[in-house]
Amino acid sequence: MLRYIESKPASAEIFRMVIQKMAEWGCAFTPVHYTVVYEYVSGINPPLIEAVNGLLKQSSSLVGEDLEKIFVKYIVPDYVLPLNDYRGSLAKQLQSILQNISSSTTRTAQEAERVKNGMESYSHSLQEDGLDEKTFRTLVDAVLKDTLSIRESSSSLNAELLKNQKKIDCLQDELRIAREEAMVDPLTEILNRRGFSTKINDLFREGKFSGIPCALLMIDIDHFKKINDSYGHIIGDKAIIAVSKVLRGSVGENVFIGRVGGEEFAVFSPKTTSEEGLALAERLRQNIMKIEITNPSTRQKISTMTVSIGIDLAPFSGEWERMFERADKALYASKSSGRNKVTLWTSKTPDIKNSKNPSGSNS
Incomplete structure (x- = not known):
């Protein structure tokens, strides 16, 4: 379009x-x-x-x-998201490719049938008594000609198959790229909420980490509205980008991170014990405090940035979305108790309903 x-x-x-x-x-x-x-x-x-x-x-x-x-x-x-128009275009292109292959296959099959019938006729002729030299040469020439014909037809089919295989590979690459773009947050270039959920769903469907303890961290930038109001939205965007970079640089290869809200991030760490999960959360909290963002108008560093973190640790299962709920409750508990903290969810963690405003001020 x-x-x-x-x-x-x-x-x-x-x-x-x-x-x-x-x-x-x-x-x-x-x-x-x-x-x-x-x-x-x-x-x-x-x-x-x-x-x-x-x-x-x-x-x-x-x-x-x-x-x-x-x-x-x-x-x-x-x-990106629906991909309906793209799927329609893809279907038409695939249909065209299949028609080309079918046509080439039919031509090759017809040629093979013709050559087969010709060979049977030549065989009968060669077995006849009194075959003269001229007729023999004519039959040999016909056999050679038909052999060359079927070889060329087969080569044509192989070339058509190879050409269309390349087209199919290109279409698959285009579809893969479009799907990947639909999963990425454009500001931070990490997974968005949809992409983050899809990745974890894929892990469960593949049977990876089933029943193995995993950690889910929910991370929210403290007083983010104040940052926007005090320094402007350009600084606010810089803060979000800076946090995403710290997260990427602070986790292992098999850990997934995503931006799941305006100033909210999620981290999924498989094969993680309670001690490892808490250590990871604390490391992220401390690394984010080291972020330095400069006000372009005054060239001065803005106040120290902090985050509140909620963490849930549980065996990975088909009900992993409940981990989101529990980690979210732990996050709100961190914010309501003073922010810049890590809270591990337990059955005693309070269920704070006033999301995004647990203690009377935004974030």
Whole structure:
């Protein structure tokens, strides 16, 4: 589907308007934010325009998290999530490939049948008495000609199969890339919530780690709204990216991480004991405290960044989603007891319902 088809002069004018709007609304200059504002300015996405106007009625600036939600709801479905259009195109291409192969196979089969009948006729002729030299040479030439014909037909079929195999391989690669992109958070380039859940579901279906103790960590940046309000959304996005980089650099190869909310992350660590899970959570908490983000206008370091962490440890099973619930409860317990803490879920962990605001202030 061609979505952006403006002429060069028109696209230049839209680009100028997009930059102006992004500056006016206080948007961070990221690909996701640019795409949202581009579709707003160009007028090609009415539902998105209505959603943005609704936000602008509430505030003159646009929060990065709100823009990302709009991107996922009004833009991503057209490209990645359903993949319906792509599947339709893929089906047509596969149908064409199969028709080509079928046609080549039919031609080869017909040629083989013709040669078979010819060979039987030549065999009978060669067994006849009184066969003269001229007739013998004619039969030999015919046998050689038909042998060459069936060889060429077989070579043609093999070439067709090879060519179409390459086409199928390309289609498979395109589909794989599209599916992978649907699982990735565009800001941090780590798994999004959908991708994170899919990865764990795949592990369970494959029978990996079944019944083996695993750890699930829920991590939330403390006072994230205050960071946005005090330093702007560009700094807020930098904080989210910085945390994602620390997570990637602090876990092992077989540990999965994802951004499952605005400032919320999840870490799944298989084959992990209670001691190892708590040690991992504490290491992440301390490493995140070392993050240094500079305010571009003052070139000064912003205040120390901290996170609250909730952790659940349980044998891996088909009910792994309950680990999310328990780790979430532990996370809220960390935030309600002062933040910048690690809490391990137990049966005594309180069920704090006031999510995102456990002690009267956001995050």
